[in-house]
Amino acid sequence: MINTKDILETINMIREENLDIRTITMGISLLDCVSEDENRLCDKIYDKITHTAENLVKVGCDIEKEYGVPIVNKRVSVTPISLIGGALSPDGFIKAAKALDRAAKTLGINFIGGFGALVHKGATKADNNLISVIPEALAETDFVCSSVNVATTKAGINMDAVAEMGRTVKRAALLTKDKNSIGCAKFVVFANVPEDNPFMAGAFHGVGEPDAVVSVGVSGPGVVSSAIARGGDCDFSHLADIIKKTAFKITRVGQLVAFEASRRLGVPFGIVDLSLAPTPAIGDSVAHILEEMGLEVCGAHGTTAALALLNDAVKKGGVMASSHVGGLSGAFIPVSEDAGMISAVERGALSIEKLEAMTAVCSVGLDMIVIDGDTPADVISAIIADEISIGVANTKTTAVRVIPAYGKHPGDVVDFGGLLGYAPVIKLNEYSPSKFIARGGRIPAPIHSLKN
Amino acid sequence: MKAVITVTGKDTTGIIAKVSTKCSELGGNIVDISQSVMREYFAMMMLVEIDNLTMSFSEFVDEMNRLGDESGLDIHTMHEDIFNTMHKI
Numbered sequence: 001m002i003n004t005k006d007i008l009e010t011i012n013m014i015r016e017e018n019l020d021i022r023t024i025t026m027g028i029s030l031l032d033c034v035s036e037d038e039n040r041l042c043d044k045i046y047d048k049i050t051h052t053a054e055n056l057v058k059v060g061c062d063i064e065k066e067y068g069v070p071i072v073n074k075r076v077s078v079t080p081i082s083l084i085g086g087a088l089s090p091d092g093f094i095k096a097a098k099a100l101d102r103a104a105k106t107l108g109i110n111f112i113g114g115f116g117a118l119v120h121k122g123a124t125k126a127d128n129n130l131i132s133v134i135p136e137a138l139a140e141t142d143f144v145c146s147s148v149n150v151a152t153t154k155a156g157i158n159m160d161a162v163a164e165m166g167r168t169v170k171r172a173a174l175l176t177k178d179k180n181s182i183g184c185a186k187f188v189v190f191a192n193v194p195e196d197n198p199f200m201a202g203a204f205h206g207v208g209e210p211d212a213v214v215s216v217g218v219s220g221p222g223v224v225s226s227a228i229a230r231g232g233d234c235d236f237s238h239l240a241d242i243i244k245k246t247a248f249k250i251t252r253v254g255q256l257v258a259f260e261a262s263r264r265l266g267v268p269f270g271i272v273d274l275s276l277a278p279t280p281a282i283g284d285s286v287a288h289i290l291e292e293m294g295l296e297v298c299g300a301h302g303t304t305a306a307l308a309l310l311n312d313a314v315k316k317g318g319v320m321a322s323s324h325v326g327g328l329s330g331a332f333i334p335v336s337e338d339a340g341m342i343s344a345v346e347r348g349a350l351s352i353e354k355l356e357a358m359t360a361v362c363s364v365g366l367d368m369i370v371i372d373g374d375t376p377a378d379v380i381s382a383i384i385a386d387e388i389s390i391g392v393a394n395t396k397t398t399a400v401r402v403i404p405a406y407g408k409h410p411g412d413v414v415d416f417g418g419l420l421g422y423a424p425v426i427k428l429n430e431y432s433p434s435k436f437i438a439r440g441g442r443i444p445a446p447i448h449s450l451k452n
Numbered sequence: 453m454k455a456v457i458t459v460t461g462k463d464t465t466g467i468i469a470k471v472s473t474k475c476s477e478l479g480g481n482i483v484d485i486s487q488s489v490m491r492e493y494f495a496m497m498m499l500v501e502i503d504n505l506t507m508s509f510s511e512f513v514d515e516m517n518r519l520g521d522e523s524g525l526d527i528h529t530m531h532e533d534i535f536n537t538m539h540k541i
Contacts, residue, residue, distance in 0.1 A: 011458060066509055066513060067531050067533065068528055068531075068534065253537065256533060
């Protein structure tokens with residue numbers, strides 16, 4: 001028998017504390033769409049996606065209604081397009097991106113991920129062709145997201161690719177300058193990219209995955225923050241327990257939704273991603289959780305420790321609540337998508353250096369950070385190299401999604417709208433890494449990659 | 453299977469009657485009910501068996517929402533599974 005207290009707690013989490021399912025993402029393999037003819041390839045891509053995911057949005061909406069829990073996004077991820085477009089020219093890859101965009105519009109989803117390449121050890125001709133048109137593909141489509149994996153702990157860091165990524169980000173900013181360089185918000189550079197991540201912009205359907213799979217990303221920073229507030233001035237052991245219990249409950253909802261979606265869609269269940277994903281809405285901030293723990297402002301000394309505790313407790317609580325956990329699983333710290341982070345940057349409490357340190361102990365990396373539009377490409381490559389090194393050395397996923405907003409400088413604020421939020425331009429170190437980035441080649445894998 | 457219906461709003465005559473009549477019209481069987489009135493505010497929670505609904509559960513949720521809109525009440529209908537999974541191991 002369910003008791004009244006439990007019912008009220010659940011309802012309160014949903015209505016007052018912004019508990020939601022951030023995304024149901026269907027991963028679809030496009031390996032069977034391979035064709036020498038680019039038009040035929042694009043038709044097959046469109047047909048496979050729109051056929052396989054035809055009920056995704058409806059099923060998402062039904063589950064949302066029946067369980068009373070908001071499901072914010074319904075999305076699709078596909079096999080990295082460079083793998084199925086081995087014979088495509090750069091123009092052919094743009095056509096493929098447009099086919100993905102058309103499929104997304106037909107389905108009524110809000111993002112489709114997988115326009116990307118895995119080049120951690122080196123790039124094929126197809127990889128290079130795809131990468132060369134990422135800025136155009138992002139500018140000429142609405143819903144396509146792109147990611148490139150440039151490093152793994154096993155392979156080391158492909159610094160040629162890192163150098164290219166700096167130029168790619170700059171050109172994506174230029175080509176979408178009329179929309180605050182929003183192209184960059186749909187592009188992520190990864191180290192140790194997971195093959196089953198349901199969150200955008202970095203979602204793609206890995207080659208080790210089945211033909212189709214459903215994964216769910218949970219959310220709920222507001223729920224954790226409120227639980228900590230109710231816990232009062234307890235010590236750290238008790239604090240970790242509070243977070244674990246809350247994460248367990250949040251993840252159980254994710255598991256329920258994932259299970260139902262899998263059953264109704266007739267597609268296997270993949271994973272639940274245990275991430276605390278903030279939104280710009282009040283009461284939905286990871287920074288506010290850290291502040292609730294006792295920091296005056298996120299970014300103060302102690303922030304990294306607080307985030308490490310949070311990230312670890314979320315995983316410990318969540319892992320028992322789901323049969324399969326995967327993806328990124330941890331706390332996200334995007335700047336523009338988190339009201340507390342935005343305010344911390346505005347107050348001068350949170351620098352890019354502190355954000356970089358924080359990424360060593362939580363999921364993902366430097367995310368949705370707006371930088372000076374005049375930042376040179378090699379500085380962006382160096383930011384990427386630093387962040388990717390943290391991932392490679394610590395055997396974890398890290399990523400970079402920075403936006404050198406065209407024509408914007410420190411002191412300006414850039415507004416992307418919706419879930420992408422807004423952010424002040426953050427100040428960077430002024431000294432040049434130019435000669436370092438120009439060396440090219442690969443940074444060897446760390447010694448602890450030799451585990452066999 | 454059961455659903456939990458919560459009803460909140462300003463207290464007026466006949467709220468329980470309205471909601472329970474609608475439920476039974478649609479084939480829902482009320483198995484438990486608790487209600488309280490704090491000053492002028494009314495709050496009720498009902499546990500309803502939904503195995504013999506005359507429509508799909510999704511349509512039942514729509515109907516209850518419509519009743520809420522018509523009578524100026526906040527009515528939410530949720531499948532019991534969400535409470536069970538969240539609070540029971």
